Each structure stands twice: as structure tokens, then as C-alpha cells.
Amino acid sequence: MTEAADRGHDNPIRVGVLGARGRMGAQVVQAVESSPDTTLVAAVDAGDDRAGIVDAGAEVVVDFTHPDAVMDNLRFAVTHGVHAVVGTTGFTDERLATVREWLTPEPGLGVLIAPNFALGAVLAMRFAEQAARFYPACEVIELHHDRKADAPSGTAAHTARLVGRARAAAGLGPAPDATTSELPGARGATVEGVRVHSVRLPGLVAHEEILFGGTGETLTIRHDSLDRSSFMPGVLLGVRSVLRRPGLTVGLENVLEL
Ligand SMILES: NC(=O)C1=CN([C@@H]2O[C@H](COP(=O)(O)OP(=O)(O)OC[C@H]3O[C@@H](n4cnc5c(N)ncnc54)[C@H](O)[C@@H]3O)[C@@H](O)[C@H]2O)C=CC1
Numbered sequence: 001m002t003e004a005a006d007r008g009h010d011n012p013i014r015v016g017v018l019g020a021r022g023r024m025g026a027q028v029v030q031a032v033e034s035s036p037d038t039t040l041v042a043a044v045d046a047g048d049d050r051a052g053i054v055d056a057g058a059e060v061v062v063d064f065t066h067p068d069a070v071m072d073n074l075r076f077a078v079t080h081g082v083h084a085v086v087g088t089t090g091f092t093d094e095r096l097a098t099v100r101e102w103l104t105p106e107p108g109l110g111v112l113i114a115p116n117f118a119l120g121a122v123l124a125m126r127f128a129e130q131a132a133r134f135y136p137a138c139e140v141i142e143l144h145h146d147r148k149a150d151a152p153s154g155t156a157a158h159t160a161r162l163v164g165r166a167r168a169a170a171g172l173g174p175a176p177d178a179t180t181s182e183l184p185g186a187r188g189a190t191v192e193g194v195r196v197h198s199v200r201l202p203g204l205v206a207h208e209e210i211l212f213g214g215t216g217e218t219l220t221i222r223h224d225s226l227d228r229s230s231f232m233p234g235v236l237l238g239v240r241s242v243l244r245r246p247g248l249t250v251g252l253e254n255v256l257e258l
Pocket residue numbers: 018019020021022023024025044045046047064065066067069073086087088089090114115116117118154231
């Protein structure tokens with residue numbers, strides 16, 4: 001994943017990282033330090049003073065923190081004129097509307113929020129959206145490491161929303177389901193009419209299956225992030241592109257022009 005860079009060694013993009021000591025943040029710190037067109041100017045985690053990001057002259061802040069912390073961080077970035085690339089989960093339509101409001105008086109500022117920065121995950125979501133209208137039923141299974149704070153994953157929720165909206169646009173009704181008796185939770189959560197199931201196990205990183213059922217056949221689209229390095233090309237692409245994408249962009253697919 002590359003994008004024609006107009007910033008290089010002599011004028012690298014000044015990047016601050018929020019959540020810098022976390023699983024993702026630590027990798028972002030390394031990726032930003034290793035890339036010739038970006039330079040790390042601030043690494044902030046819980047308990048640190050995030051004013052350091054502004055004092056250091058960051059142009060872009062990257063946030064991989066926690067759903068409970070991300071809105072406050074984002075408001076801080078926007079009110080201080082810092083572009084933001086956000087991987088943290090927890091974005092509802094209401095939260096996105098709030099971010100758009102914050103950006104209204106800041107017409108030059110860009111915020112990119114992506115539920116998943118891995119190329120294959122973005123492609124899987126797009127393929128699922130394309131397949132949705134052809135099948136009477138779809139369910140999503142996401143599988144993650146046992147330290148993950150939220151369920152379902154942001155990616156699975158986003159996938160279900162995309163599939164659910166594509167189904168609705170195609171005039172598809174509820175998926176056939178004869179279940180009349182169940183233990184609570186046995187059929188998962190429902191997002192835009194699509195069932196979503198969450199698995200948590202040590203040893204896993206981040207995985208998603210989108211299963212479609214039809215007449216005498218099924219289609220399974222599966223993506224596996226086997227290592228967090230899978231997210232870094234997308235994060236760096238986001239850092240480069242957010243500088244020239246004013247307003248709110250949701251999803252890396254818009255940057256990739258899929
Ligand atoms: N969009 C994507 O491609 C990906 C998104 N994620 C999401 O990123 C988020 C973080 O995931 P992990 O790195 O696995 O979590 P983690 O728990 O390993 O790291 C989060 C870090 O943020 C810090 N933190 C919490 N509140 C903070 C605040 N107010 N200011 C600064 N730092 C703060 C914590 O101390 C911790 O070090 C989650 O929402 C996760 O779902 C994770 C992987 C990929």
C-alpha cells in the first residue's frame with residue numbers, strides 16, 4: 001500500500017501517538033520511526049500529559065487507546081488543529097455525527113477513522129458488501145485475542161452494518177431462522193439485522209469470517225491478521241493521506257479508492 005508521498009527525509013510528517021505503550025501504539029511508534037517520510041514527535045499513554053503533542057508541533061496524531069478515551073482525545077486534537085488518524089473502536093453513528101460537528105469550524109482539518117487498517121480486512125468488508133444482495137442469509141464471526149476490551153469487534157460491527165444496509169437496499173427481508181428456543185446469547189448480537197458472534201482466545205490476533213448461505217451452497221469470506229504488523233502500512237497510508245483529506249473520512253476503503 002503506497003501513496004505518492006510529497007514529504008520525505010528533509011520534511012517528514014510530524015506524528016504524535018496516543019496509546020503509545022499499548023499493543024498497537026507501540027507498533028505505530030516503531031513504524032513512524034522507521035518510515036522515511038514520518039517522524040515521531042510525541043508518544044503519549046494514559047497518565048501522560050497529552051499537551052506534549054501540541055507542544056511538539058505534531059501535524060497528525062494517531063490514536064489507538066480505548067473506546068472510553070477516544071472521543072476526548074479526538075476533541076483535543078481537533079480543537080488544537082491537529083489532524084487525526086484513529087484506529088480505536090467504539091464509533092457509533094452518533095459519535096461520528098459529533099466528530100463532524102467538531103470539524104465544522106475547522107474546514108482544513110482531516111480526521112480518518114478506520115475500523116481496520118489491514119488491507120485484507122478492508123477488502124473482505126468490500127467483498128461482503130458486494131455479496132450481500134445475492135444471499136438470503138449472512139452471519140459474521142469475529143475471533144480475537146483474549147485481551148480485547150470490546151465485543152463485537154469494530155470491524156465486525158462495521159461489516160454487519162455494510163451487509164445489513166446492502167441487504168436492505170436490495171429489498172431483502174430478515175434472514176430465514178426457525179430458532180424458537182435459545183439460551184440468551186446463543187445466536188449472538190444483532191447489528192442492522194445481521195447476527196454477529198464473538199470468540200476470545202489466547203493465541204489469536206484478529207480474524208473475521210463472513211458467512212453467506214443460499215440454495216445448496218455457502219460462501220465464506222475470511223481474513224486473518226496473524227501479526228499487528230498487518231495494520232502498519234494502512235496506518236502510515238492514513239497518516240500521509242489525512243493531511244489532504246479535510247473533514248471526516250470513515251474507513252480506509254475511501255483512501256484506497258476501492
Ligand atoms: N483499526 C484497527 O486496525 C485496529 C484497531 N484496534 C483498536 O485499537 C484500540 C487499542 O487496541 P490495543 O492496542 O490492542 O489496546 P491496548 O490496551 O494494548 O493499548 C491501549 C493503550 O492506550 C492507553 N490509553 C488508555 N487511555 C488513554 C488515554 N486517554 N490517553 C492515552 N493513552 C491511553 C492504555 O494505557 C494502553 O497502553 C482498541 O479499540 C482496538 O480495538 C486494534 C488493532 C487494529
